[in-house]
Structure formats: structure tokens, C-alpha cells
Amino acid sequence: MNKQWVLATGNKGKVKEMSELLNSFSIDVLPQSHFDVSEVAETGTTFVENAIIKARHAAKVTGLPAIADDSGLEVDFLSGQPGIYSSRFAGENATDQDNIDLLLSRLKGVGEAQRNARFQCVLVYMRHELDPTPIICQGTWEGTITDKENGENGFGYDPIFWVESDQCSSAQLTKQRKSELSHRGKALTLLVEKLKVQLGQ
């Protein structure tokens, strides 16, 4: 049987974006739902802390190595909000749509030149729950916030994140193109390189 790792996220969009690259190792990287890992409170004040909290929790529950993603959207006009609170911007049980609606309302009337934003992604790999040297990789993606939603792909804030290079929203990119450009794609490429070294591949 192949070795198993746990992907410490409850977000199906992240699982889709991360599975392919991670499964290029001879290891089965399975989402935490496969092991009945519950959600854990994200009590950190940085993406790094929250990613460690999630990876540690999943490693503890499963006894397996774990990879976690903590990510979010920083909007300059809002002094970096929603940041680490991106998934709960409109409240603890907010849907992606609730968060988009709130963000658009906060930016109502704000001109294009002031709508700069970036996605941040921190990935953490822990060999076990007490791993004192987790691997930490980061990626960012610059864009602007539109005033209307466009596209059906992706998740979260993708329909309102304008990608200048491709003249479309992030939700109008294919999965492959989003991975080439995105915060998560960049962090994942770095992580895979480091894991290859660690695994001697």
C-alpha cells in the first residue's frame, strides 16, 4: 500500500487545486474528510500560525504527515482586510457569496485605481504533530477587485478578482491556468521542490 498523507483542509476548492501536484509523489494525499478530521479553530493572527494549527491538528488526529493551506485576500483600500479572516469576513458561517457581497459593498464607489488587492497563500508540511521544523512555503498573486462578478470556476473571491495578464476574472481561468498564476500554485511549486529534497526524489 502507498504511504498516506492528509491534506488538512475542509475546502473542496483547495483540494481540487492541490491534489494533482501533490499526488505526483508515490504517496496518497487524501483530504481530511477521508479521515473524519474535524475543523479546528483558527486562532492564530498570521497565515503561518493558522496553517500550522491546521496541519498539526490533522497530523495529531490521523497520525500521518499533514499539509495545510491558510490563505486569504488583502485589499489595500481596506488596509489589508479581510486577510486571515477572508473565509469568515461576513460572519462565522458566511458563504462565499456573503463574503463577496460584503466586500463589494465596502468598495462601493471606490475607483479602479484604489481597488488593488492580492491573494496570499501559506502552505505548511509537518511530518508529525510535534514536528519542530515544518516546511513553510508562501505565494502571492496581485490583482484588482472588480465591481461585478464574472465566471463560474474556482471558489471564494475568484469571481471578483481581476487578472490583468489574462484580462478576465480568476473564476474565468481554467484550473490549469489559475495554478500557473495563483498564490496557491506558486506556493505549491515551492513546496513540491522542498518535499522532493526531503523524500530524496
Ligand SMILES: O=P(O)(O)OP(=O)(O)OP(=O)(O)OC[C@H]1O[C@@H](n2cnc3c(O)ncnc32)[C@H](O)[C@@H]1O
Ligand atoms: O481552513 P480550510 O479548511 O483550509 O478552508 P477555508 O476555506 O476556511 O480556508 P482559509 O481559512 O484558509 O480561508 C481562506 C479564504 O480565502 C479565500 N481564498 C483563498 N484562496 C482563494 C482562491 O484561490 N480563490 C478565491 N478565494 C480564495 C476564500 O474565501 C477562502 O475561504
Ligand SMILES: [Mg+2]
Ligand atoms: Mg479556514
